[in-house]
Amino acid sequence: MDGRSETxxxxxxxxxxxxxxxxxxxxxxxxxxxIVWQVQxxxxxxxxxxxxxxxxxxxxxxxxxxxxxxDVGTFIGTHLxxxxxxxxxxxxxxxxxxxxxxxxxxxxxxxxxxxILNTSKNVTSFVVSAQVIAxxxxxxxxxxxxxxxSENGISDGWAVxxxxxxxxRISGVARKTARVVxxxxxxxxxxxxxxxxxxxxxxxxxxxxxxxxxFASAASLIPGNRVVTxxxxxxFPPDILIGNLVIGQDQIPRVRLQADxxxxxxxxxxxxxxxxxxxxxxGGIVSTSIQGPKEP
Amino acid sequence: xxxxxxxxxxxxxxxxxxxxxxxxIAAPVSxxxxxxxxxxxxxxxAICWLIRRPRYVLSFTVISATLLCxxxxxxxxxxxxxxxxxxxxxxxxxSERISRLPFWLEWGVAAFFFAIAQLSYHVILNIIFLPxxxxxxxxxxxxxxxxxxxxxxxxxxFVFRVTKPSLKEVILFHTxxxxxxx
Numbered sequence: 001m002d003g004r005s006e007t008x009x010x011x012x013x014x015x016x017x018x019x020x021x022x023x024x025x026x027x028x029x030x031x032x033x034x035i036v037w038q039v040q041x042x043x044x045x046x047x048x049x050x051x052x053x054x055x056x057x058x059x060x061x062x063x064x065x066x067x068x069x070x071d072v073g074t075f076i077g078t079h080l081x082x083x084x085x086x087x088x089x090x091x092x093x094x095x096x097x098x099x100x101x102x103x104x105x106x107x108x109x110x111x112x113x114x115x116i117l118n119t120s121k122n123v124t125s126f127v128v129s130a131q132v133i134a135x136x137x138x139x140x141x142x143x144x145x146x147x148x149x150s151e152n153g154i155s156d157g158w159a160v161x162x163x164x165x166x167x168x169r170i171s172g173v174a175r176k177t178a179r180v181v182x183x184x185x186x187x188x189x190x191x192x193x194x195x196x197x198x199x200x201x202x203x204x205x206x207x208x209x210x211x212x213x214x215f216a217s218a219a220s221l222i223p224g225n226r227v228v229t230x231x232x233x234x235x236f237p238p239d240i241l242i243g244n245l246v247i248g249q250d251q252i253p254r255v256r257l258q259a260d261x262x263x264x265x266x267x268x269x270x271x272x273x274x275x276x277x278x279x280x281x282x283g284g285i286v287s288t289s290i291q292g293p294k295e296p
Numbered sequence: 297x298x299x300x301x302x303x304x305x306x307x308x309x310x311x312x313x314x315x316x317x318x319x320x321i322a323a324p325v326s327x328x329x330x331x332x333x334x335x336x337x338x339x340x341x342a343i344c345w346l347i348r349r350p351r352y353v354l355s356f357t358v359i360s361a362t363l364l365c366x367x368x369x370x371x372x373x374x375x376x377x378x379x380x381x382x383x384x385x386x387x388x389x390x391s392e393r394i395s396r397l398p399f400w401l402e403w404g405v406a407a408f409f410f411a412i413a414q415l416s417y418h419v420i421l422n423i424i425f426l427p428x429x430x431x432x433x434x435x436x437x438x439x440x441x442x443x444x445x446x447x448x449x450x451x452x453x454f455v456f457r458v459t460k461p462s463l464k465e466v467i468l469f470h471t472x473x474x475x476x477x478x
Contacts, residue, residue: 026355030374034372035374037372037374059318062318062319134368135324137334137369138371140429
């Protein structure tokens with residue numbers, strides 16, 4: 001009996017020892033991963049993009065129940081307000097028809113004037129549309145994953161727009177996915193100018209819904225002024241709408257974003273440099289999202 | 297033999313639950329209208345199970361989930377996972393003691409350790425000049441996690457049927473252990 005109980009406790013002791021060793025190794029491994037990530041940041045970010053790109057299909061599948069439930073919710077919500085929506089849309093359509101006619105006239109006029117001036121046709125910047133496949137926000141980092149990647153000619157630095165307003169910048173591209181760092185992320189800094197004020201500044205995300213506006217001259221800080229990208233530094237094309245200036249209770253100038261960055265769905269991506277289009281550019285516009293609006 | 301099969305069934309269940317938590321974090325559905333930090337459900341689930349049945353919780357599973365989460369959001373991965381591993385180990389070693397506490401104290405312990413862990417995590421980030429959350433976000437995040445803990449416990453108890461070992465089980469376990477010795 002004595003011998004048996006001794007082996008039993010010895011076995012237990014061994015298990016405890018092995019556990020301890022594994023625990024130490026794991027802690028060491030995780031901390032060194034963290035340190036390596038700081039030292040070799042660029043390379044590791046590429047690793048991150050690759051890993052995320054390869055496991056995203058599985059994760060997307062796992063999130064299906066939730067997305068489905070949310071879809072049902074919106075579906076019911078839309079049906080409840082269907083009559084109002086139809087009326088609204090009819091009004092909008094009526095207005096848009098007028099605008100379409102006007103646009104046609106302007107287009108013709110534009111072409112005629114170009115002809116007179118004998119200029120070459122302006123290179124339109126390459127535009128890609130994409131769908132958000134994952135919200136990857138934490139309490140202090142704000143980003144999202146898109147369903148386009150290097151396959152579609154996307155690379156770091158592209159501007160991501162929600163409608164006509166800037167939402168963020170591409171950072172981290174895998175073959176089929178790309179990450180957009182939203183304007184409210186602390187690492188997001190965008191050179192901007194205030195329309196009509198000839199004043200420049202930088203918006204810096206600080207984790208709240210409205211990024212701070214820094215380095216702008218105090219005289220130009222009138223709430224309601226429109227803030228657009230200045231194009232300085234060459235990351236973003238100039239004159240993309242960002243939002244309106246607001247001054248909060250803490251007297252810090254902030255920008256109320258035009259883009260609804262926390263509820264992005266379909267976005268368009270714009271190339272930073274307008275000169276060269278990627279080889280995939282065929283006619284200039286590519287629609288990659290499955291349910292996205294098709295070009296006529 | 298039968299016992300280990302049951303263990304592995306529950307370990308698999310735990311891994312699946314964590315997987316769906318990570319997937320729903322990533323799903324492009326904004327459940328909260330404003331920027332309110334979402335609760336850390338991985339922590340809640342891991343701690344809740346560790347207090348009840350530490351055998352079912354493999355630290356490897358928890359760390360995989362937190363690492364995946366860290367990769368998905370823009371964190372530099374590793375640090376939070378290491379902290380989670382420390383927390384897991386602490387709760388595993390003290391599981392028996394904590395499981396004897398009344399629920400409100402268990403809740404308090406879980407919330408307290410999360411807040412401390414979050415705080416130290418962000419202090420470290422601040423020290424090495426990485427983007428860290430403002431204090432307000434940390435407090436909100438901890439509060440949300442604390443609020444969600446009872447719900448996770450409810451789901452664990454009534455859906456997963458993972459409960460604290462009853463007195464009968466404890467006695468049975470000890471008599472069996474004694475039998476084995478003799």
